[in-house]
Amino acid sequence: MMTLTQEIELADAAGRRVGWRGWAALVVLMLPVLLVSVDNTVLSFALPAISSDLAPSSTQQLWIIDAYPLVLAGLLVTMGTLGDRFGRRGLLLLGATGFATVSALAAFAPSAEWLIAARAGMGVFGAMLMPSTLSLLRSIFTDRDQRRFAIAVWASMFSAGAALGPIVGGILLEHFSWGSVFLLAVPVLIPLLILAPILVPESRDPDPGRIDPVSIALSLATMVPVVYGIKELAVHGLTGPAPLLILVGIGFGVLFVRRQLRVRNPMLDMRLFRVGTFSGALAVNLLSVVGLVGFLFFVAQHLQLVLGLSPLESGLALVPGLAAMIAAGLTVVPIAKRVAPRVVVPAALAFSVLGYLLIAAAGDQTGPALLIGAFIALGMGIGAAETVSNELILASAPPAKAGAASAVSETAYELGAVLGTTLLGGLLTALYRSNLVLPDGVPAAVASDAEETLAGAMQAAADLGGSVGEAVQEAAAQAFSAGVGVTALIGAGLVVLAAIVAATTLKGSRAS
Structure with a gap:
């Protein structure tokens, strides 16, 4: 029986370069990636309008943002396994159909509770989309040089969507209600539903993990309490139910791992985590996304509510940083072929640390120019680090397990998005309340x-x-x-931690 490392080396050695059809498939697979990234950015910029219209509490605000990634994170491993077994392209098409339908329902939400429920439904179908795109890239691009570039495009498309989201969203919010931002899913996903059956080849694992209802339940029982506990910790501190929820989630996580190690064909191949490069790249992904999403959470509010910019003006202010993220993600590809990841990733993340420190040093003098410069620095670091780490994750898994590897990668990404909003967003909310001193004469309500x-x-x-x-x-x-x-200093610390993880865990990985 071959080891996991032997499977990976054999697959890479047998890799063949693709022609125009493979690159056309890449374009089609970027549509759902574009949609998800646009949706995340648009929602941040639409939050002030949603707050004004639906009047959600601070906890409901966090849930409006986090209901989607919470549900998605809980189902990613399950959906990755389903894609490996039944076909990744088929799961992608099912997810696209459902995502567009539920997005339309979210657009007309009459209350915060309705919107939170719709966002949770989007998470169910979003869990079908993202692992499918990344795992299909692994099966299409078997040549590592081509795969590295394809993943750079994949990672950059997140940035491109984030750059397009504020502009398109700003235009929509200038002329229409906030619900219009959710309707973007329909025109983006229709071309996918038409072209994917023509251009994207179906792929599946010849020896897939079993459909194990117990493992599915355990994965959900792990993710939901942990993430919900972290949310409660940010809002209510250690006096609330947060510690118990987190412990419960960890307990179910132990049971999940033990079951995967015991069954013959596990839903998730735990051998992947024995590869230091795989685990290290996952940690870099998670911490980088925490830093990025946490930054976007407060910068969107600062631009609109403190500096008084319109949604469109706020979106345009972030475009230079998002463009820098795209450029860094593509520029790092030839560098990563020659320089070891343990050097490239920490060097890139140093720029992100600089971006956070600029915000922390400015204090209440933070203006548009400083925010733009800080986000350019942050974007350069995150863009380069995400490209390298995502490629390492896929390169560390055999093609047959691409769905499972992609699902774990996306779980780290979405968990990072939740933590970015919950930890940094919750901390910012707590600091805001503690520092707020209202003048006399303000009515109690x-x-x-x-x-x-x-x-x-x-x-x-x-x-x-x-x-x-x-x-x-x-x-x-x-x-x-x-x-x-204060939040910016915490964000800088998290990015420093990501750089340390990269320098210590990626030492054995090869640059080419």
Whole structure:
């Protein structure tokens, strides 16, 4: 019986370069990637409008953002296994159909609860989309040089979508209600449904993991309590149910791992985690995404609610940084062929640390120019690091297990998105509340709204008007800026941790 390393080396040795059809398939597979990245960015910029219309609490705000990645993260491993067994292209098409349908329902949500439920439904079908795209790339591009470039395009498409999202979303929010941003899924996914059956070859694992209901239940029982516990920890601290929830999730996680090691054809091949490069690249992915999403969470609010920019102006302010992310992701490809990942990834992440430190040093003097410069630095580091780490994850798994490897990679990505919003977003909310000092004369009901969220404070200031309204607005802006400074330092620390992980765990990986 071949070892996992022998399977990978044999597959890479037998790799064949693809022609125009393979590159055309790559273009088609980028459509769902584009959609997901656009959706994430648009939602951040639409949050002030959603807050004004649906009046969600601070906890509901976090759930509106996080319901999607929470459900998605819990189902990714299951969906990756289903794709390996029944066909990755078929699962992709099913996910695209469902995602477009539920997105249309989210567009007309009459309440915060409805929107949260719709976002959870999008997570179910999103779990079918993302592992399928990455695993199909692994099966199409068997030549490592071509695969490295294809994954750079895949990673850069996230950045391209993030760059397009604020612009398109800004235009939509200038002329239509916030619900219009969810309708973007329909025109993006229709070409996928038409072209994928023609251009994208079906692939599956000849010896797939079993469909194990117990393992599916255990994977959900692991992810949901852990992520929900982290959310509660950010809002209520150690006095709430968070510690118990996290312990419960960890307990189910131990049971999940033990079951995968015991059964003959496990749902998730745990041998993947014995490869240091695979585990290290996963950790880099997770921590990098925490830093990126955490930055976007507060910068979107700062641009619109503190600096007073429109959604379109805020989106345009982030375009240079997102363009830098795309450029860095593509530029690092030839560098990664010659320089070891343990050097490339930490060097790239040093730029991201610089971006966070610029925000922390500026304090309440943070203006548009500084935010643009900081995001350019952050984007350069994340773009390069994500390209290298994603390629290492796929290169560390045999093609037959591409679905499982892709699912684990996407789980780390989505968990990072949840943690970025929950940890950094929750910390920022807590700091905002502790630093907010409202002037005398503010009615109790208005003060309660102002203390809940920054958007609530700005809406309260507009309702009050006059000198009292101006005082509320200034107090809220100062409290938020003070929170941003501390949060930026935490974000910088997380990126430093990602660089240390890369330097210590990727030492055995080859640059080519």
